[in-house]
Amino acid sequence: MAEKDIPCSCPVCASRQCRPFAQTDHRRILACRDCGHVFAGLYSRDELRRQYAQRYYDTKDDPRIDAWIQANRRVWRGLCQAIGTCIAQPRSLLDIGAGTGGFLLAFHEYSPTTVLAAIESSSQARDALREKMPQVAFVADDAEGLDSVTERFHVITLLQTLEHVEDPRRLLRSVHDHLEADGLLLLTVPNRWSYRSLLKGMRDEFNFANPTHLHFFSGRILRRLLSETGFVRARRLRSMGGSNVTGPGQLPQWLLRVVGLSAELRFLAWRPLPVAARSLRAIACNQPVRILSR
């Protein structure tokens, strides 16, 4: 262990060689010397709880809930379309960290036949969403509770959620295990290498300056985690639009996405089919059409 290293295990590669990166509010941010992941190695759970209550929802009628839903309608719609390009009408969808429920409301409009489920740790947000969408099933109280859920889902979404959990590898493994074979994950996180972070550093409210964020992901680290937790065909979304930016501003945003400097990273990844099912599908696809049509 180098002289100034902090005795802490990297949540991505389990290396014990983590150097101090920054001290900010209640979090001591570390950087792994082996894989480069940046994360809150030490933090106050009490302060985290206090920050969640203060920054998010006080009551189920908190006006910030509806304001947030309205302000991000274009984002929700863009995310629905990203799923729709892969699966036109998913049988079921679980949104982990559903928050205000803005995305689930939009998805119900987009695909009314999809059976919807949610996990949300704020009881105030859960109550607000139950009033708006009584058909949504709450399958666990928080992301860690996913382990004990017995159902599987056609699509699972983790929208701006993975940066909040203590153990992202464990959650991604559990998400993988709760997808149907050939099921789809849509994952979004703040980009550690975004133009905002490069300009503002530790003052970037979307990233390091949010005291509830415990991880600061790069595209490279996300790809590694997705691959090591069993996902295949992981793809970073780079298409234009699908955000609050409208008009000519969409062009620079698209360019930032192309070069990997966008504020948010969006990934699609799949749970693979079992080997036997893949073989059967390959055989079926190779059969001549005239034989299949008899």
Ligand SMILES: [Zn+2]
């Ligand atoms: Zn590491």
